[in-house]
Amino acid sequence: MNTKLLFTIATGCVLGATQVSAQATDCATTASIAYEHAKVKNYEAAEEPLWKVRKECPTYSLATYQFGEKLLKDKMKKASDAQKSAIAKDIIALEKERFQYFPAKTKIGDLHSDIGQLMFDHKIGTKDAQFAEFHKAYTEDKKNFTGAKKLYTYFSLFVDLHDEGKKELQEVFDLYDDITEKIEEEESKRAQIISEFTEKEESGTALSSKEKRKLKNAGINLAAFSKVKAGINQKLGVRADCSNLIPLYTSQFDAKKEDIKWIKSASRRMYAKECTDDPLFFKLVESQHKLEPSAKTAYYLGILAKKDNKTSVALKYFNQSAEMEEKASDKAKVYFRIGEVLKKQGSKGKARTYYRKALKYKPSLGTAYLRIxxxxxxxxxxxxxxxxxxxxxxxxxxxxxxxxxxxxxxxxxxxxxxxxxxxxxxxxxxxxxxxxxxxxxxxxxxxxxxxxxxxx
Incomplete structure (x- = not known):
């Protein structure tokens, strides 16, 4: 290779490296300007350099997308109703870009539930498309699908699609059970924080400013989940009344009486809706106990014994149920019922013991505190x-x-x-x-x- 060719290649490499270095420097400088303005919420000054970094240096920093979202949400607050849909689309595009360039730092549950809520709030896309975003978030990353409002919207859309003939009633019930369980888990987390800090305050120990913030936020979130749970129940409404449940499950019983999952769901829902006087409920409990003796079968047998005024037998079944139950909220429900039976008998000390057991497994069970x-x-x-x-x-x-x-x-x-x-x-x-x-x-x-x- 001659000297002239080697010199040309070397020069090209140097120039290329220089250009890369210059571009990196330009990205850093522009980003620094954008971020400094954004940190003090001067979004008008931050917008031009921020979008320049986003376009020319998309992988420079996650902060570009974090500040970009804050900027757009600030715009949304100040926008007219006619402008909000376009801004919502900009936020969706930004969130998708964040996932494209920083997938490891973007949670699927957050991303798609946020997109679904934006689409729903601003009437973007069809109801099916909105639902698809929530469904992806919930089925692929339920852990990070935590927003109270988003959980309600997801369920509400599902029910609407059922009313349009696109979802089966049994599917509605299944999702209701799953979301209710999810909400109760989130409630318990917040209630535990409130319980711990409240006890600390009552003992005379002052809370730190950080603890006070945590206590306040836990209260706000707990209130939101409480409202959403009530909203979900209202949305389900008459679709889950005995008048719908009994004929639905009666028609399915012969075909599914060996399906333990279906038996469990049907008996649980009939109990929840107080459809326990119908002969079908007894058939369901008997089938479940035959197929898979469990905490639930023992619990239902306890209910039936209590109805027949066989209190000691009922307590025996309830205690068996509590010992076998693995799900915290259901274990709490059984302990609470035992407390109710003992309270009615006048055994206050024993009743309190069971109410406290219920609170251990479900800290948000305020009714137990009222009973005590x-x-x-x-x-x-x-x-x-x-x-x-x-x-x-x-x-x-x-x-x-x-x-x-x-x-x-x-x-x-x-x-x-x-x-x-x-x-x-x-x-x-x-x-x-x-x-x-x-x-x-x-x-x-x-x-x-x-x-x-x-x-x-």
Whole structure:
């Protein structure tokens, strides 16, 4: 190879490297300008350099897409209704580009549920296309499909497609069960945070600013999931009433009586909708117990025994069910029912034990706190040694009632009124003043707890 050719190749390599280096420098400079403006929410100044980086250096940094989304959402807030659809399409395009260039840092559940919600909110595409985005997110990455509003929209679209004859009623029931379970899992996570921080506060330990934010966010999210769960039930509506369930399952029974999955679903739904007086329910339970004795069969047999006033037999089945049950929310349901039976019998201490077991497996079960509060309040006269200590029992009842509203937003009004009622029966400020030095009261009998005296 002659010297001139070698020189030409070498020169080309140097120039190429120089151009690459210059482009990299230009990307970094432009990105720096864009990001600095975006960090202080000066999106008008950030827009031109940000979109330049997006076009010319799409793989430069994930921050391009993160700031880009914030910029477009800011535009959306300020836009007229006529402009919002176009901006929504821009956000969708941006999110798809993010996945194209940063797939490892983009969650399928987030991506497609976000796209589906944008399409639904701004009437982009057909109902089938909107549903397809949610369905992809839910079936491929349910863990990261967590938005309360998005879960509702997904189910709502599914029901609408059923009403149009595109989905079977049984499919609607199956998705309802699955989404309800998903929501309860998300609720339990938030309720656990609330329960832990509430107990910390009640013990007299101040929360850090970070803990306060976590507590506040948990409350907001829990309220959102509570509303969505109610909305999903309302959307399902009469489609799941006994008048629809009984003929549907009756027509399917002979063909599916050996299908344990179908038997479980049918018996669970008939119980949930209180269709238990129909002979079909007994047939379903018998078939399930024959095919696969389980926590559910023991639970249903307990229900049937309770209906026949065979309380001891019912409790035996319920305890078997709780021991066998693996799903936390269902285990909580069984323990709560045992608590209800024992409470009715007057066994308050034992009932509380089972209500607490229920709360262990489902921290958002606020009704259990209300039941404990009620039993404590009803024992005021028998669990105190003098007038002050007897009335102090109501402080403890108040504390339990308030917890109910914190872990279950749907009970907030009831819990607040109940707590106020107990507070009114507790020692007054004058009573506290006349008992100086008393900072806490040990409550005896079955309660066995200590309650702090409120500060004047």
């Amino acid at each position: 509060a009620s039993m404590i309040a009803s024992s005021a006269n028998s669990c105190g040694t003098d007038v002050f200590s007897k009335r102090a029992v109501y402080w403890l009842a108040e504390n339990y009632a308030r917890r109910a509203g914190k872990v279950d937003p749907s009970l907030k009004s009831t819990a607040s009124k109940t707590a106020a009622n107990y507070k009114a029966k507790a020692p007054s400020k004058t009573d506290i003043f006349n008992n100086p030095g008393v900072t806490s009261v040990a409550i005896g009998c079955w309660i066995g707890e200590t309650v702090k005296v409120p500060k004047l």
